[in-house]
Amino acid sequence: MGSEGSYTALGLKVWKAQVDRADKLFGTLSSEQVLQEIAPGRNRLLYLWGHLTAIHDAMLPLLGMGKRLYPELDVAFVINPDKSQTVTPSHEEIRRAWITVNGELSKGFENMSPSDWLQRHSAVSEEEFGTDPSRNRFSILLSRTNHLSYHLGQAVLGLK
Amino acid sequence: MGSEGSYTALGLKVWKAQVDRADKLFGTLSSEQVLQEIAPGRNRLLYLWGHLTAIHDAMLPLLGMGKRLYPELDVAFVINPDKSQTVTPSHEEIRRAWITVNGELSKGFENMSPSDWLQRHSAVSEEEFGTDPSRNRFSILLSRTNHLSYHLGQAVLGLK
Numbered sequence: 427m428g429s430e431g432s433y434t435a436l437g438l439k440v441w442k443a444q445v446d447r448a449d450k451l452f453g454t455l456s457s458e459q460v461l462q463e464i465a466p467g468r469n470r471l472l473y474l475w476g477h478l479t480a481i482h483d484a485m486l487p488l489l490g491m492g493k494r495l496y497p498e499l500d501v502a503f504v505i506n507p508d509k510s511q512t513v514t515p516s517h518e519e520i521r522r523a524w525i526t527v528n529g530e531l532s533k534g535f536e537n538m539s540p541s542d543w544l545q546r547h548s549a550v551s552e553e554e555f556g557t558d559p560s561r562n563r564f565s566i567l568l569s570r571t572n573h574l575s576y577h578l579g580q581a582v583l584g585l586k
Numbered sequence: 587m588g589s590e591g592s593y594t595a596l597g598l599k600v601w602k603a604q605v606d607r608a609d610k611l612f613g614t615l616s617s618e619q620v621l622q623e624i625a626p627g628r629n630r631l632l633y634l635w636g637h638l639t640a641i642h643d644a645m646l647p648l649l650g651m652g653k654r655l656y657p658e659l660d661v662a663f664v665i666n667p668d669k670s671q672t673v674t675p676s677h678e679e680i681r682r683a684w685i686t687v688n689g690e691l692s693k694g695f696e697n698m699s700p701s702d703w704l705q706r707h708s709a710v711s712e713e714e715f716g717t718d719p720s721r722n723r724f725s726i727l728l729s730r731t732n733h734l735s736y737h738l739g740q741a742v743l744g745l746k
Contacts (some may be wrong), residue, residue, distance in 0.1 A: 436725050529698060569600060583740065583743070
């Protein structure tokens with residue numbers, strides 16, 4: 427492994443640091459706290475947590491790690507806004523899905539070589555990838571890390 | 587340039603995408619809007635913008651691009667919380683500093699080779715860097731991009 431490994435190791439380190447922050451932030455909330463809004467009339471913490479879980483779940487097929495584990499999360503946490511559904515997954519279901527999905531990603535990351543990260547992700551065709559090779563797996567890692575940071579910045583506002 | 591350049595180009599692409607979002611978000615605010623809080627009792631948009639400008643300004647020496655241009659921003663936007671100072675830089679001063687600092691960074695990035703990104707950043711000693719070579723310039727780029735995303739997630743809440 428040449429110096430390429432240094433860049434991907436850094437990408438993974440920053441990813442892991444944000445997932446750890448999210449674990450601490452969401453993982454310690456009571457079932458009352460998780461229903462608090464981040465600001466008056468805005469998303470509840472549970473919605474953000476479910477949203478992040480769904481987006482991370484969708485990384486599995488994007489990175490060639492198999493099928494999604496919880497595609498049903500999209501209705502409650504991606505396609506529709508918070509407080510629009512009569513029935514949504516419970517706090518406990520989200521907690522378990524969050525842990526499972528990030529564990530699967532972590533296992534998959536261990537098996538990826540630096541050059542694997544430069545392969546196309548599954549949402550881009552071979553033809554499109556030929557035109558723009560930056561649409562690769564490493565770009566998914568970096569953009570999803572930033573997506574997580576974006577919502578962590580919001581979630582901390584709901585803590586008190 | 588080998589495949590290393592692919593990783594650093596992606597890091598820069600994600601950085602630029604977030605800076606562009608911030609440009610659009612903050613750059614179009616009126617002088618009244620910039621004084622809005624992101625949530626009741628929380629930071630004002632101007633504070634977030636000043637804070638991001640100060641942190642980006644501090645990247646110049648960290649990445650070996652010369653001295654800070656606006657070290658005086660730290661008192662108003664880093665060391666002290668919002669609404670604690672009687673005099674703070676104006677909306678117009680922040681706008682100009684934001685544009686200047688990100689322009690300087692952008693110029694500096696153009697001169698960096700992939701291997702330059704793996705050099706130590708200036709806040710870590712040679713000895714510490716020997717022990718942990720992940721404390722390099724690329725880690726600064728990735729972590730500051732996430733820092734920007736974190737506060738962008740908050741800033742959008744202040745828009746209406």
